[in-house]
Amino acid sequence: MKIELADSYGFCFGVKRAIRIAENTKDSATYGELIHNAEEIKRLKEHFNVKTLNTMQDLENENSIIIRTHGITKKDLDTFKSQNKKIIDATCPFVSKPQNIVEKMSKEGYDIVIFGDKNHPEVKGIMSYALKNVFVILSTDELIDKKISNKVAVVSQTTKKVEEFAKIVSYLITRSKEVRVFNTICNATLENQKAVEKLAKKADVMIIIGGKNSSNTKQLYLISKQICSDSYHIENESELKKKWFKGKNLCGISAGASTPDWIIKNVSNKIKELS
Amino acid sequence: MKIELADSYGFCFGVKRAIRIAENTKDSATYGELIHNAEEIKRLKEHFNVKTLNTMQDLENENSIIIRTHGITKKDLDTFKSQNKKIIDATCPFVSKPQNIVEKMSKEGYDIVIFGDKNHPEVKGIMSYALKNVFVILSTDELIDKKISNKVAVVSQTTKKVEEFAKIVSYLITRSKEVRVFNTICNATLENQKAVEKLAKKADVMIIIGGKNSSNTKQLYLISKQICSDSYHIENESELKKKWFKGKNLCGISAGASTPDWIIKNVSNKIKELS
Numbered sequence: 001m002k003i004e005l006a007d008s009y010g011f012c013f014g015v016k017r018a019i020r021i022a023e024n025t026k027d028s029a030t031y032g033e034l035i036h037n038a039e040e041i042k043r044l045k046e047h048f049n050v051k052t053l054n055t056m057q058d059l060e061n062e063n064s065i066i067i068r069t070h071g072i073t074k075k076d077l078d079t080f081k082s083q084n085k086k087i088i089d090a091t092c093p094f095v096s097k098p099q100n101i102v103e104k105m106s107k108e109g110y111d112i113v114i115f116g117d118k119n120h121p122e123v124k125g126i127m128s129y130a131l132k133n134v135f136v137i138l139s140t141d142e143l144i145d146k147k148i149s150n151k152v153a154v155v156s157q158t159t160k161k162v163e164e165f166a167k168i169v170s171y172l173i174t175r176s177k178e179v180r181v182f183n184t185i186c187n188a189t190l191e192n193q194k195a196v197e198k199l200a201k202k203a204d205v206m207i208i209i210g211g212k213n214s215s216n217t218k219q220l221y222l223i224s225k226q227i228c229s230d231s232y233h234i235e236n237e238s239e240l241k242k243k244w245f246k247g248k249n250l251c252g253i254s255a256g257a258s259t260p261d262w263i264i265k266n267v268s269n270k271i272k273e274l275s
Numbered sequence: 276m277k278i279e280l281a282d283s284y285g286f287c288f289g290v291k292r293a294i295r296i297a298e299n300t301k302d303s304a305t306y307g308e309l310i311h312n313a314e315e316i317k318r319l320k321e322h323f324n325v326k327t328l329n330t331m332q333d334l335e336n337e338n339s340i341i342i343r344t345h346g347i348t349k350k351d352l353d354t355f356k357s358q359n360k361k362i363i364d365a366t367c368p369f370v371s372k373p374q375n376i377v378e379k380m381s382k383e384g385y386d387i388v389i390f391g392d393k394n395h396p397e398v399k400g401i402m403s404y405a406l407k408n409v410f411v412i413l414s415t416d417e418l419i420d421k422k423i424s425n426k427v428a429v430v431s432q433t434t435k436k437v438e439e440f441a442k443i444v445s446y447l448i449t450r451s452k453e454v455r456v457f458n459t460i461c462n463a464t465l466e467n468q469k470a471v472e473k474l475a476k477k478a479d480v481m482i483i484i485g486g487k488n489s490s491n492t493k494q495l496y497l498i499s500k501q502i503c504s505d506s507y508h509i510e511n512e513s514e515l516k517k518k519w520f521k522g523k524n525l526c527g528i529s530a531g532a533s534t535p536d537w538i539i540k541n542v543s544n545k546i547k548e549l550s
Binding site for chain 1: 444449451452453454455456457
């Protein structure tokens with residue numbers, strides 16, 4: 001039986017990249033969690049001695065600092081630079097992009113609007129690149145009593161829904177003469193969904209890996225099940241059953257956004273044994 | 276029956292300016308109608324010998340050319356310049372603005388989207404300033420099968436509704452990474468629209484005065500008709516019918532941006548006679 005992985009699955013591009021960087025930077029430390037996955041952070045600590053430290057003080061004695069996927073503030077980055085530390089940037093390129101846009105647009109005199117949660121580390125990083133006049137909002141209500149310039153640049157937290165972003169933009173064009181919109185929403189989740197749909201069309205059996213309480217994994221499973229009735233949602237290889245693969249020609253695999261590659265590999269190896 | 280005028284109606288800044296220019300430029304000619312109002316154009320011809328000519332050939336023997344409020348194409352303007360004619364520009368500054376924006380953005384490599392009617396003289400003029408890749412649309416359906424660049428600049432015909440413009444923008448941000456939105460909708464239009472909406476809510480019958488080919492008058496009529504079913508679009512008092520006012524308590528009046536005050540007065544007087 002042939003095994004095929006979906007064109008897009010599991011950890012997104014930025015997370016995969018960050019883990020690869022961390023694995024290649026032994027005996028280092030990250031400022032805050034590299035990614036939002038405790039198992040994976042534990043693995044990086046045990047196998048590569050990549051520590052997770054949460055304050056600037058804790059990091060004082062570290063020589064190599066890995067910047068987490070969500071990025072950090074410009075001020076903290078500048079502090080690390082001034083301390084002559086070795087900085088390894090694992091900021092997701094989709095997060096660096098709004099940081100760079102905000103810095104450039106702010107320099108060009110645009111007011112900045114960020115659609116996002118001001119308490120999220122990603123947004124804290126992005127907003128720190130504005131020189132002045134930055135509004136971080138989740139709804140247009142937060143702008144009603146604010147004075148906004150006639151030139152506004154707008155970006156979004158990478159994980160927001162585009163329909164909500166459009167509402168912010170629609171409001172802004174009634175307030176400002178020029179609204180420069182940068183769609184910085186990352187469509188990794190959407191890509192995983194599209195890929196599972198494509199794979200389920202040609203596979204005889206589909207294995208979707210991820211936490212049973214993971215919303216995006218459940219979405220992937222439902223999409224797969226609608227197309228390929230022999231679809232199964234598992235958390236790890238121990239749940240696999242030999243009978244699922246009997247007489248099948250092609251087994252498709254996908255995984256939720258919080259599923260590390262090593263779990264996927266374990267599942268894939270076990271399927272090979274069983275089929 | 277009571278008659279009430281909308282809080283804001285009739286001649287806008289650009290039209291008033293154009294008429295003042297025409298009155299000060301006797302024995303000249305306009306290329307196409309100076310404003311969309313036949314009665315006013317007739318007055319300018321009779322009192323100031325300002326002719327309305329419709330082809331480049333007709334204009335060949337004219338020395339002084341007044342550019343109409345809606346503007347003309349860049350090509351036609353360049354032709355007049357090459358013929359060393361005296362050019363008096365009565366293009367509304369709110370129309371010159373999207374022309375300039377389209378030229379600048381096009382030079383900077385942006386694809387251009389114009390929300391407007393491609394047969395309207397204003398839009399023909401604006402689109403002529405794009406170097407390449409210009410899409411003139413009234414709805415997003417017209418863009419579905421089109422290849423659009425990742426950098427798009429959007430302007431609107433000055434007389435469009437901002438809610439419809441927002442729909443175009445909302446669609447574009449799902450297609451392009453950067454959407455540079457210039458809200459070129461004229462405030463005067465918006466003021467007239469808001470005022471007609473307010474008046475239509477309390478009136479039993481609404482009379483909207485303006486050229487049948489006037490885009491902004493048609494918009495006023497549509498807004499009024501949605502609220503007050505007894506709404507009528509007329510060009511002058513000769514079209515009024517006695518039966519429209521029978522049993523009505525309040526007649527609301529509004530007028531498009533190219534409707535002169537003297538026509539509005541004639542209409543108002545005739546309504547008094549009929550009711």
